[in-house]
Amino acid sequence: MARLAGLIVAGTFVLAACSGGGAPSGGPSAGNMDTLIANAKKEGNLTTIALPHGWCDYGDMLAGFTAKYGIKINELNPDGSSAQEVDAIKANKTNLGPQAPDVIDVGLGFAPQITGKEPTAAASGQTPGPAETLVTPYKVATWADIPDSAKDPDGYWYGDYFGVMAIETNTAVVKTVPKTFKDLLDPKYKGQVALSGDPTQSNQAMSGVWTASLANGGSLDNVQPGLDYFKKLNDAGNFVPVIAKTATVASGETPIRLTWSYNGLGDKDSLKGNPTVEVNIPTEAKFGGMYIQAVSAYAPHPNAARLWQEYMYSDEGQLIWLKGYCVPIRYDALQKAGKIPADLAAKVPDSTGTVLPTLAQITAATTNIAKGWPTTVGVTVK
Amino acid sequence: MTAQERSLTVAPNPAYAGTAIADEVLAPTTKTAKPPRSRWVFVWWIVFILGVLYFILPLIGTVLFSLRDRPFLNAYTSILGDPQFFASLGYSFIVGIITIILSIALMVPTAYWVRLRMPRARPIVEFVTLLPFVIPPIVLVFGLISTYSHPPLPFTYSDIGSTALLVFAYVVLSFPYMYRAVDTGLRTMDIRSLTEASQSLGAGWFRLIVDVILPNLRVALLAGAFLTLAIVIGEFTIANFLARPAFAPYLSLLGSNYPYQQAAVAVVSFALTWIAMALIAVVGRGSRNRITVTGTR
Amino acid sequence: MTGAAQTMPTQGATRPGSRRFGWTWLGLTPFFIFSTLFLLIPTAYLVIGSLQDSSGNWTLQNYSDLSDPQTLNAYLTSIEISLVTAVAGGVFGLLMAYAVISGGLPGRFRSGLMTFSGVASNFAGIPLALAFIFTIGRAGFLTSILSNLGLNPYDHGFNLYTKLGLEIVYFYFQLPLMILIIAPAIDGLKKEWREAAANMGATDSQFWLHVAGPVLAPTIIGSMILLFGNAFGAQATAYQLTGGFINIVTILIGNQLTGDVLHNVGLGYALAMGMVFILAITLVAYSFLQRRSERWMR
Numbered sequence: 003m004a005r006l007a008g009l010i011v012a013g014t015f016v017l018a019a020c021s022g023g024g025a026p027s028g029g030p031s032a033g034n035m036d037t038l039i040a041n042a043k044k045e046g047n048l049t050t051i052a053l054p055h056g057w058c059d060y061g062d063m064l065a066g067f068t069a070k071y072g073i074k075i076n077e078l079n080p081d082g083s084s085a086q087e088v089d090a091i092k093a094n095k096t097n098l099g100p101q102a103p104d105v106i107d108v109g110l111g112f113a114p115q116i117t118g119k120e121p122t123a124a125a126s127g128q129t130p131g132p133a134e135t136l137v138t139p140y141k142v143a144t145w146a147d148i149p150d151s152a153k154d155p156d157g158y159w160y161g162d163y164f165g166v167m168a169i170e171t172n173t174a175v176v177k178t179v180p181k182t183f184k185d186l187l188d189p190k191y192k193g194q195v196a197l198s199g200d201p202t203q204s205n206q207a208m209s210g211v212w213t214a215s216l217a218n219g220g221s222l223d224n225v226q227p228g229l230d231y232f233k234k235l236n237d238a239g240n241f242v243p244v245i246a247k248t249a250t251v252a253s254g255e256t257p258i259r260l261t262w263s264y265n266g267l268g269d270k271d272s273l274k275g276n277p278t279v280e281v282n283i284p285t286e287a288k289f290g291g292m293y294i295q296a297v298s299a300y301a302p303h304p305n306a307a308r309l310w311q312e313y314m315y316s317d318e319g320q321l322i323w324l325k326g327y328c329v330p331i332r333y334d335a336l337q338k339a340g341k342i343p344a345d346l347a348a349k350v351p352d353s354t355g356t357v358l359p360t361l362a363q364i365t366a367a368t369t370n371i372a373k374g375w376p377t378t379v380g381v382t383v384k
Numbered sequence: 385m386t387a388q389e390r391s392l393t394v395a396p397n398p399a400y401a402g403t404a405i406a407d408e409v410l411a412p413t414t415k416t417a418k419p420p421r422s423r424w425v426f427v428w429w430i431v432f433i434l435g436v437l438y439f440i441l442p443l444i445g446t447v448l449f450s451l452r453d454r455p456f457l458n459a460y461t462s463i464l465g466d467p468q469f470f471a472s473l474g475y476s477f478i479v480g481i482i483t484i485i486l487s488i489a490l491m492v493p494t495a496y497w498v499r500l501r502m503p504r505a506r507p508i509v510e511f512v513t514l515l516p517f518v519i520p521p522i523v524l525v526f527g528l529i530s531t532y533s534h535p536p537l538p539f540t541y542s543d544i545g546s547t548a549l550l551v552f553a554y555v556v557l558s559f560p561y562m563y564r565a566v567d568t569g570l571r572t573m574d575i576r577s578l579t580e581a582s583q584s585l586g587a588g589w590f591r592l593i594v595d596v597i598l599p600n601l602r603v604a605l606l607a608g609a610f611l612t613l614a615i616v617i618g619e620f621t622i623a624n625f626l627a628r629p630a631f632a633p634y635l636s637l638l639g640s641n642y643p644y645q646q647a648a649v650a651v652v653s654f655a656l657t658w659i660a661m662a663l664i665a666v667v668g669r670g671s672r673n674r675i676t677v678t679g680t681r
Numbered sequence: 682m683t684g685a686a687q688t689m690p691t692q693g694a695t696r697p698g699s700r701r702f703g704w705t706w707l708g709l710t711p712f713f714i715f716s717t718l719f720l721l722i723p724t725a726y727l728v729i730g731s732l733q734d735s736s737g738n739w740t741l742q743n744y745s746d747l748s749d750p751q752t753l754n755a756y757l758t759s760i761e762i763s764l765v766t767a768v769a770g771g772v773f774g775l776l777m778a779y780a781v782i783s784g785g786l787p788g789r790f791r792s793g794l795m796t797f798s799g800v801a802s803n804f805a806g807i808p809l810a811l812a813f814i815f816t817i818g819r820a821g822f823l824t825s826i827l828s829n830l831g832l833n834p835y836d837h838g839f840n841l842y843t844k845l846g847l848e849i850v851y852f853y854f855q856l857p858l859m860i861l862i863i864a865p866a867i868d869g870l871k872k873e874w875r876e877a878a879a880n881m882g883a884t885d886s887q888f889w890l891h892v893a894g895p896v897l898a899p900t901i902i903g904s905m906i907l908l909f910g911n912a913f914g915a916q917a918t919a920y921q922l923t924g925g926f927i928n929i930v931t932i933l934i935g936n937q938l939t940g941d942v943l944h945n946v947g948l949g950y951a952l953a954m955g956m957v958f959i960l961a962i963t964l965v966a967y968s969f970l971q972r973r974s975e976r977w978m979r
Contacts, residue, residue: 049627054640055637055639056639056640056641056642061639076627077637078625078627079624079625079633079636080636080637080639081636081640082939083939083940083941084941085937085938085939085940085941085944086522086939089522089526089938089946090526090625092526093525093526093527093529093530093625094529094530094533095530096533096534097529097533097534097540097541098541099533099540099541099542099546099627100546100627101529101533101540101546101625101626101627102533109941111941111942112941112944115944175820193819193835196924197924199924199925200920200924200925200926200932200936201925201942202925202936202940202942202943203920203925203932203936203939203940203941203942203943204940204941204942205941205942206941207924208941208942242819242842243842243923243924243926244814244818244842244921244922244923244924245920245921245922245924247640247643248640248641248642248643249449249640249643249646249647249811250811250814250818252452252643252644253449253643253814253815253818253820254820255814255815255818255819255820255821257820265641269641272639272641272642273641273643274454276452276453276454368942368943371942372936372942372943376751376928377751424784424785425784425785425786427784428779428780428784428785428786429780429784429786431773431776431777431780431784432777432780432781432784432786432790432794435773435777435780435794435856438852438853438856439797439801439853439856441816441823442809442812442813442815442816442853443812444816444822445812445814445815445816445817445821445822445823446808446811446812448815448822449811449815490711490712490715491712493708493711494708494709494711494712497705497708497709498709501705501708502705502706502708502709505706505709506968507965509709509712510964510968511960511961511964512712512716512720512721514906514907514910514960514964515720515724515957515960516720517910517911517913517914517960518910518913518914518956518957518960519720519723519724519727519953519957520916520931520934520938520953522939523723523726523727523950523953524720524723525723526723526726527722527723527724527725527726527727528719528722528723530726531722531723552715552718552719553719555715555719556716556719556720559716559720560907560910560911561858561862561907564862564903564904564907565861565862565865567903568862568863568865568866568900568903568904569869571866571869571899571900572865572866572868573869601865603864603865603868604864604865606795607795607861607862607864607865610796610798610799610800610802610861611799611802611803611858611861613799614799614800614802614803617803618803618804618805618806646808646811647808647811647815650808650811650812654800654804657800658796658797658799658800661795661796661799661800662792662796665792665795665796
């Protein structure tokens with residue numbers, strides 16, 4: 003019986019290996035918009051992944067796309083992580099069904115894992131090696147407006163938006179709102195400060211530590227001061243080791259949390275003053291976190307995928323992101339062309355002077371924070 | 385088989401066959417009588433109340449939080465007004481029922497066979513049934529997708545195929561609970577005598593399982609059914625990556641920056657699942673003839 | 682009462698007339714085929730993936746990474762939390778199930794508790810963690826009530842965000858699981874035995890020691906391993922409640938497989954294989970305990 007089972011397993015593997023792996027597909031060039039639209043409409047569907055509706059107002063983006071082109075969008079895993087997006091592409095290479103994502107929106111740190119050009123991120127103990135090509139190059143019509151530092155020269159990936167690390171405060175519970183990292187160490191905030199995740203698992207939380215580093219004498223290449231800061235915060239009893247979300251901010255359990263500015267401002271809107279929330283960018287450091295877009299090399303709907311990119315990078319799409327408090331990557335170009343409505347511009351915190359790390363810096367910081375967090379700040383084993 | 389032949393009875397536990405106690409226990413009964421000792425009842429009341437308190441306080445906490453939304457009860461009206469809420473709940477419920485049936489059909493004969501004929505296989509079978517606990521669901525779903533997204537078994541190419549794959553995955557998830565429940569139930573029966581008696585009366589395997597074993601497993605099967613349904617309704621990862629219109633993926637679309645709604649959803653789905661369980665319990669109560677077998681004293 | 686021979690099927694018993702040992706395995710064919718198709722094949726991905734690095738080369742690096750002190754500590758903590766909640770859930774679940782089935786409580790309580798347990802058994806993850814935060818978190822409603830009475834638990838050393846707090850939360854789905862699983866066994870404990878034992882002059886402790894105990898012991902042990910596995914594999918609850926501060930294996934696996942920061946998939950798989958291994962060992966210990974407890978019956 004065991005032998006038979008083994009044969010079945012082996013046989014399935016042979017089959018999987020033989021029929022797996024589609025070649026990355028090229029697509030129509032950005033110039034033939036009408037052809038693209040026609041082909042996309044023929045495909046009729048688009049599968050996205052990890053796009054929460056309240057994140058950068060993706061809700062309106064998705065609705066706007068469907069309204070404009072009549073293409074139905076199939077949303078996978080809204081709360082998914084970048085790792086899950088990448089793994090979803092890998093698992094669905096031969097799948098033409100609605101489980102295979104057409105496009106992904108991942109953290110910049112994941113770029114090496116999807117392009118097949120650079121070695122994979124050297125997480126602790128991992129041997130770097132050639133990565134797979136999971137995405138296919140595509141340059142949107144407005145390609146030139148994207149800063150060079152924010153895109154892959156061959157078009158494999160391109161930055162979409164960024165946010166700034168901020169301090170979100172429930173002002174119904176916290177009367178004196180902290181505005182700096184130094185403020186957070188004040189004893190009056192005992193048991194009130196939290197990160198939005200575990201720095202070894204959440205990009206947002208890791209960025210929080212990195213920002214703390216910048217605020218305490220560190221730099222984009224030196225994250226140790228950030229780790230030391232959180233150790234101090236934890237020892238002082240101010241730090242609460244729980245994942246801070248809107249719910250815990252609203253309930254008063256973690257009335258102060260470090261989060262991306264767009265999340266904090268999104269909370270402010272969705273809570274509608276119940277309770278009141280204030281979002282402040284720490285004066286000591288303005289740290290930006292950028293995400294990138296890419297089209298899957300195994301996309302079942304390659305034309306719809308490209309049309310989606312075109313939509314997001316059009317003026318209409320970029321302004322939707324701005325509405326969601328995310329700074330769209332074409333912000334400077336739009337501003338020069340005077341396309342940004344004044345009221346919208348006023349709502350987003352001033353992003354000038356935001357420090358955006360390079361890919362290499364992200365890789366290094368990720369490794370160092372992931373390694374340092376458990377040992378420096380320490381896991382409490384009571 | 386006549387009604388007379390059907391009403392055979394025996395003490396369920398073979399350890400006590402032929403003992404003085406068994407002699408006292410001739411009458412078949414499915415009702416448990418109340419013990420006469422009032423002292424003990426007091427203790428059990430305390431135990432029960434403590435348990436209830438523990439269970440209910442976190443639920444109260446969630447309800448209180450959800451009521452903070454303004455206008456009052458807004459969290460509840462916005463969910464209950466959304467037709468997608470009930471559509472996805474209905475889908476998960478139906479998938480749950482199918483999973484329960486399939487799981488019972490697979491597990492009862494297996495557990496029976498292991499107990500009766502292949503005790504040696506017990507460790508292997510138990511290990512396999514416990515594996516779902518330690519296989520991360522994301523590994524399970526990606527493994528299933530990778531294997532079944534191309535010929536010869538392209539489940540994911542069609543809606544019905546994907547739903548079938550979902551059901552199969554859920555049956556796997558129900559393994560530990562269903563097996564343990566059925567095994568516990570089988571322990572309380574003398575399946576050896578039941579089998580021999582039924583076979584000597586001419587019943588085949590199918591008849592044996594369906595008419596003799598299953599009715600005696602009512603309590604155990606209900607337990608397994610409850611556990612399976614709860615898993616199916618609450619399961620997120622697999623339903624999500626298989627792109628199924630199930631309840632948990634729908635909930636995640638509600639977004640985590642609407643905390644009062646999220647809390648209300650937790651409460652409402654708790655209540656609705658409880659109602660679903662009660663429905664199953666009513667159906668399960670049924671009017672099956674309980675067949676038990678007399679042994680010799 | 683004692684001395685009745687246990688008539689369990691003897692090892693290797695086959696149907697009269699069938700001499701070939703192999704045939705009895707056929708009865709388990711549906712189970713094994715189904716398991717292979719939908720459980721063992723994905724598990725194979727796990728095994729193979731754990732032996733590869735990120736570029737697909739064969740390596741044992743992932744397994745040697747498991748000897749990292751933080752990782753070993755994570756395994757120990759996971760085992761500890763699972764054991765504690767399995768035993769606590771087992772004991773109290775047994776008591777509660779007995780209370781509603783044979784304890785003299787109104788009959789309605791039984792079906793209410795059973796159906797409630799069905800729902801509660803899967804009330805886990807973020808909603809459960811939040812429920813406890815809303816209740817006994819620092820800003821929880823119960824905490825404020827107690828605070829107003831001058832008994833703020835946080836002033837007396839209690840903290841929800843500790844191992845103890847996590848165990849208290851895990852108890853919420855362990856307890857109902859035990860109640861449901863042990864119910865059939867308690868149901869099978871006939872009321873008449875209790876009365877008969879009393880009629881014959883047995884005290885309560887004698888009843889439990891010589892009748893109910895032996896009958897229930899194998900089932901109790903079997904249920905506890907279920908509870909152990911249930912807690913062992915839990916992740917979402919712990920992650921939300923402790924922000925990863927409590928070092929358990931499932932969170933480490935989550936870091937690698939579903940995080941935004943690390944993505945060493947091979948290591949994640951190896952960690953999961955470690956869990957499979959621990960489960961296998963636990964099963965061996967459990968089988969041993971089971972056989973001993975069944976001997977108690979004789």
